[in-house]
Amino acid sequence: MSAKSILIGFLPWIAFSMISTRVGPGAVGMAALIALVVAAILVARSVARGQSPKLLELTGMVTFAAMGVWALVDPASDAFLAFYGRGVAALVLAAVIVATLASRPFTEQYARESVPQEYWDSPRFHEVNRRISAAWAGTVAVMGVGHLIAGALAQNAAEYSGYLASRPGDLILNWLIPGLLVLLTVRYTRRVTGADAPAQVTR
Helix, strand or coil: CCHHHHHHHCHHHHHHHHHHHHHCCCCHHHHHHHHHHHHHHHHHHHHHCCCCCCHHHHHHHHHHHHHHHHHHHCHHHHHHHHHHHHHHHHHHHHHHHHHCCCCCCCCHHHHCCCCCHHHCCCHHHHHHHHHHHHHHHHHHHHHHHHHHHHHHHHHHHHHHHCCCCCCHHHHHHHHHHHHHHHHHHHHHHHHHCCCCHHHHHHC
8 A cells, every 4th residue: 555645635635725724814715626626636537547536535525615615605704714624624534534444444445556356355454454544534633623723823813913824833733743643644554554564454
């Protein structure tokens, strides 16, 4: 399983975060539209390769389509979404990942690209992917909570000094901590699917 492929699936959330956070209120609709386009490109990419669209890609399309419609239909919600949209989007993704743990962990879609088909239904294959998917769900959930806290701090600061993205809270909660969490989860994914991967998925 390629951790890089999983990270690519998060591109819609990264695009939305960068645009909505850096530009601030007034850009949420545009940020959601760009994130939707990125997700659609990823879906088209999977289909062109003869693969089924990934859960991350489909969740991105639905999430950012809904967020874009929300921002356009209710312009008054733009400020709320600018501060809390990325946290809401992250928690939605975490909830979707958790909801699929018992049935088909989302990382199985990536693992099947490198594991022979005869092992896809093995209990060990499901177990390993459930562990990896749960780790990603935890990472995304913690990131979502951090984004919400950062949004609350930014909203409070905006009431006194105007919207500025380059604050310590934004840097720590929206970028440093998420970056560290992703790095640790990528390392965990690589460790679990590393040298012992064949034995882990074929038993």
